[in-house]
Amino acid sequence: MSNPRKRAIRMRDGNTGLEQLLAEDSFDESDFSEIDDSDNFSDSALEDDKVRPLSHLESDGKSPASTDPGRSLKWSTRAMIPRQRYDFTGTPGRKVDVSDITDPLQYFELFFTEELVSKITRETNAQAALLASKPPGPKGFSRMDKWKDTDNDELKVFFAVMLLQGIVQKPELEMFWSTRPLLDTPYLRQIMTGERFLLLFRCLHFVNNSSISAGQSKAQISLQKIKPVFDFLVNKFSTVYTPNRNIAVDESLMLFKGPLAIKQYIPTKRVRFGLKLYVLCESQSGYVWNALVHTGPGMNLKDSADGLKSSRIVLTLVNDLLGQGYCVFLDNFNISPMLFRELHQNRTDAVGTARLNRKQIPNDLKKRIAKGTTVARFCGELMALKWCDTKEVTMLSTFHSDTVIEVNNRNGKKTKKPRVIVDYNENMGAVDSADQMLTSYPSERKRHKVWYKKFFHHLLHITVLNSYILFKKDNPEYTMSHINFRLTLIERLLEKHHKPGQQHLRGRPCSDDVTPLRLSGRHFPKSIPPTSGKQNPTGRCKICCSQYDKDGKKIRKETRYFCAECDVPLCVVPCFEIYHTQKNY
Structure with missing residues (x-):
């Protein structure tokens, strides 16, 4: 993105003049x-x-x-x-009423309405059903076997996590749920498991593919993947404020x-x-x-x-x-x-x-x-x-x-x-x-393979920026910075829509003062049940796959056993005991 002053035409001093249009100034x-x-x-x-x-x-x-x-x-x-x-x-001015002008969430919901979230929820569940109907891969195991339909509340929590990833930045998505001390973000695991987040991200969809009309240019057909969301938000931008x-x-x-x-x-x-x-x-x-x-x-x-x-x-x-x-x-x-x-x-x-x-x-x-x-x-x-x-x-x-x-x-x-x-x-x-302003909080991955999901990230951030601008206009005496507005918005989204116990939580502890289920109760190893595509399926051991070898590469180890209570693949020895007795493995 270009510098906001790139096109500015300035005098360098009293005798010299016009700077080049490509002059680089820092934006504060x-x-x-x-x-x-x-x-x-x-x-x-x-x-x-x-x-x-x-x-x-x-x-x-x-x-x-x-x-x-x-x-x-x-x-x-x-x-x-x-x-x-x-x-x-x-x-000029805001055209839609806000009941509490000090609440960032109300400004965000002027644009990201329940109608829009319901549409995304509906299309995401439909896309998940389509993916789940496909035959499993060569290993006979599909992550879609664990899919449960999402709802508006969970998707809003998902969006909050996406916004948080633009502030707490890491080079790979999986690192947000890493237990390595250098990367550990315990609060994120309390909100949503990494596996659930990746499943939602994989199934995130915005339009029924069968409704995409043919007879258009390749570029127009590409845009149809995200056009309903884009049109909805742009319409809101222009009707909420003049x-x-x-x-x-x-x-x-x-x-x-x-x-x-x-x-x-x-x-x-x-x-x-x-x-x-x-x-x-x-x-x-x-x-x-x-x-x-x-x-x-x-x-x-x-x-x-x-x-x-x-x-x-x-x-x-x-x-x-x-x-x-x-x-x-x-x-x-x-x-x-x-x-x-x-x-x-x-x-x-x-x-x-x-x-x-x-x-x-x-x-x-x-x-x-x-x-x-x-x-x-x-x-x-x-x-x-x-x-x-x-x-x-x-x-x-x-x-x-x-x-x-x-x-x-x-x-x-x-x-x-x-x-x-x-x-x-x-x-x-x-x-x-x-x-x-948008590039200061990039949650989009640089090597994102699906362009319309990256564009959705971009639209989400534009929505937050517009929300912040309206908030500042209504609260000129309130000196809240852009980053604090984002943090407060994330907190309000989680406060309103996060439902502990309904986010498919499992595995590592949610917080230090809560004893996770895996450290209490009755746990026994069992063979992973066969699937339609594989008689003797395996899964990645939770303990082994959280470790790194001497070269710094992540270990990958398959096992035929899992804990039925926790629904976690584990090697019988020693990982099963470690997982159920150590809080921080």
């Missing part, structure tokens, strides 16, 4: 701790009367002049109409290097290979309001005046916000003058960096200019501005003028920048900021 979560809901552009570095406030750009209530988006653009050296913004008529005036559209990439028809490559992102999403975020907070998955030519997009796919993507994402005076910030991939004109005719302002090879860009701007200078051209509501510092940058805007303002750079020195660039830097990094 404290930058995200206070969310400003104001709609006005501002710069804390502005001081004297030389700096013109943005109020001179505000609309007088009338619609700015515009012309036909299909005509060829004629650019001039001065603005022919007033540079002004549309009045903002949107109603964003403030300034919004940003950008690309986001979920890491995935396995075979996948919709896999993309973006060299400018920190994660270069994977599933590409087009995301609309609120600029000030990073709230994910809308998203599209890139699936190639078969995407269902709105039409645009210029016919460019990038323009159609932007219009599709902002469609429900048009006509309300929003301002959308875009990177150069999504920009064309015709798109800006079309947005403006729909009472929506736009700002962004532009590529000089785009159609309708003024030819004057394609010439090199001296360092520290600006060149601006105007056409109706459009302004194209080129600024040269260490590199040349071209901007488009529907309401800015070519005003240059004085700001403080990172070293505290005064420097001058075009106002349009200052505003762009303040509002464009929302998608990258959200990505950075």
Whole structure:
């Protein structure tokens, strides 16, 4: 995922200028701790009367002049109409009631509703039944023989464990249930056994395979595996909350290097290979309001005046916000003058960096200019501005003028920048900021073989991030960090949905102050009963397989015996005695 300030255009000192777009800045979560809901552009570095406030750009209530988006653009050296913004008529804020604004779980359940969890439960049980119906492997043993149908409560505990794995990180899933002192996580075994977690993870499913319609592209068919969940959550993101005036559209990439028809490559992102999403975020907070998955030519997009796919993507994402005076910030991939004109005719302002090879860009701007200078051209509501510092940058805007303002750079020195660039830097990094927040708690496995399960992890984390943003907006005086919000949410999920004794617990102790069943009662070794596929089946000895050989490799040993009371395969000597007499073997 890219750095949230990668696209920011900054001055290095009072004499030098524009940093490269690939500049690497560290992202500090404290930058995200206070969310400003104001709609006005501002710069804390502005001081004297030389700096013109943005109020001179505000609309007088009338619609700015515009012309036909299909005509060829004629650019001039001065603005022919007033540079002004549309009045903002949107109603930002949360649209769904929360009974207790101090409870993180209630915010999470605004998106992850009982309806969604019930659907996942139903499809997971159906997938488990399908897997259990298949013949056992060559050893005649199948883990699906131990499957018991799950329910909503257990799945929510399962999701809580997934979130916890993003905080307590280990390279392999099995290590979360390891009893080695260096890896031991006793509380996790108290919540759910490793075997049950892996079974749930294997059977986790989101759609009936028979309902996946044919006749589509390979990419579209791939997306059907997770599309119902994706559509449900994105719809919730946009109905639960309405964003403030300034919004940003950008690309986001979920890491995935396995075979996948919709896999993309973006060299400018920190994660270069994977599933590409087009995301609309609120600029000030990073709230994910809308998203599209890139699936190639078969995407269902709105039409645009210029016919460019990038323009159609932007219009599709902002469609429900048009006509309300929003301002959308875009990177150069999504920009064309015709798109800006079309947005403006729909009472929506736009700002962004532009590529000089785009159609309708003024030819004057394609010439090199001296360092520290600006060149601006105007056409109706459009302004194209080129600024040269260490590199040349071209901007488009529907309401800015070519005003240059004085700001403080990172070293505290005064420097001058075009106002349009200052505003762009303040509002464009929302998608990258959200990505950075998500990568801090990665529960997805890097070598995950099933892409749609990894994508579900990603959607789960976006849901938590949106929940946290709404929580912060409703509790501005409550200084809860993102990680503490996640921990509290996990605790609330377990408190509400974990039912001790109903989670198929067995084996190692749950906690130090509880005597496990295996250390009390009557236990006798018995032969593992035959299955339909094997007359003399075996199982992995619980004790032997928890040990490591002299080379550090995990021991694997099969046995024909098990404890019928504990339902655990064990060697008769000495493992049976060790298992039932030692608390920590």
